[in-house]
Amino acid sequence: MQLDKIRGPQTDQLFEAILQLENVEECYEFFDDLCTISEIQSLAQRLEVAKMLHLKKTYDTIQLETGASTATISRIRRCVDYGSGGYNKIIERLNANEEEK
Structure with a gap:
C-alpha cells in the first residue's frame, strides 16, 4: 500500500x-x-491543479492558470485517478463548504 x-x-x-x-x-x-514559501506555494499549486482536474479542465488551461508543468499535472492526475483518495476527499469537502457559504 x-x-x-x-x-x-x-x-x-x-x-x-x-x-x-x-x-x-x-x-x-x-x-x-x-515550510519555505516555495514549499507552501508548491503544495497550494498541487491542490489547485487537483481541483481543476476534478472540474475536467484541460492540461493547457491548468498550466496557463496555475503555472504548473505538464509533468506536475500528470503526476497529480495519477494521484487523483489511482492514488489513496486524499485529493478527492478534500476536494469534495471543500466544495461542500463552499456550497454552505
Whole structure:
C-alpha cells in the first residue's frame, strides 16, 4: 500500500500537529515556521491543479492558470485517478463548504 511508504512516528506526529490547528490563521503561522514559501506555494499549486482536474479542465488551461508543468499535472492526475483518495476527499469537502457559504 502506498501509505506504508510514508507512515511512521515522525509522520504521525506531524499529522497530529496539523490536526491540532484550529483555524486558517494558525495554519499560516505553523506552515510559515515549518515550510519555505516555495514549499507552501508548491503544495497550494498541487491542490489547485487537483481541483481543476476534478472540474475536467484541460492540461493547457491548468498550466496557463496555475503555472504548473505538464509533468506536475500528470503526476497529480495519477494521484487523483489511482492514488489513496486524499485529493478527492478534500476536494469534495471543500466544495461542500463552499456550497454552505
